[in-house]
Amino acid sequence: MPRTLISSGSPFEAQVGYSRAVVQGDWCFVAGTTGTDPETKTMPEGVADQAANALKTIGAALEQGGFSFADVVRATYYITDPSYWDAIAAPLGAVFGDIRPAATCVVAGLIKPEMKIEIEVTAFRG
Numbered sequence: 001m002p003r004t005l006i007s008s009g010s011p012f013e014a015q016v017g018y019s020r021a022v023v024q025g026d027w028c029f030v031a032g033t034t035g036t037d038p039e040t041k042t043m044p045e046g047v048a049d050q051a052a053n054a055l056k057t058i059g060a061a062l063e064q065g066g067f068s069f070a071d072v073v074r075a076t077y078y079i080t081d082p083s084y085w086d087a088i089a090a091p092l093g094a095v096f097g098d099i100r101p102a103a104t105c106v107v108a109g110l111i112k113p114e115m116k117i118e119i120e121v122t123a124f125r126g
Contacts, residue, residue: 071123
């Protein structure tokens with residue numbers, strides 16, 4: 001079964017050695033994705049904007065691999081402050097409200113202080 005590596009063009013992918021997503025058979029594993037704006041490459045201040053940007057990047061990776069958000073079966077949200085939960089509910093609900101993947105939210109530190117959220121998903125089309 002061939003493996004397809006999907007890149008978003010981030011310099012960190014080659015530097016650190018990871019792919020934005022990996023497609024293996026009927027599965028697509030999307031790496032943790034932070035809220036950098038995919039067009040301007042800037043990080044917005046607000047956590048809701050960061051969540052929306054992360055979802056745009058994830059959606060593009062899924063599409064490139066032949067998947068869609070409807071195929072997402074698992075989502076993990078990492079936030080740096082539990083008070084962000086209410087702010088991210090709207091962007092997450094807009095994408096996953098009808099899909100309702102198995103999901104977990106973890107409060108954790110991220111690699112840069114301006115990062116407030118990181119999202120990773122697993123999709124299956126079988």
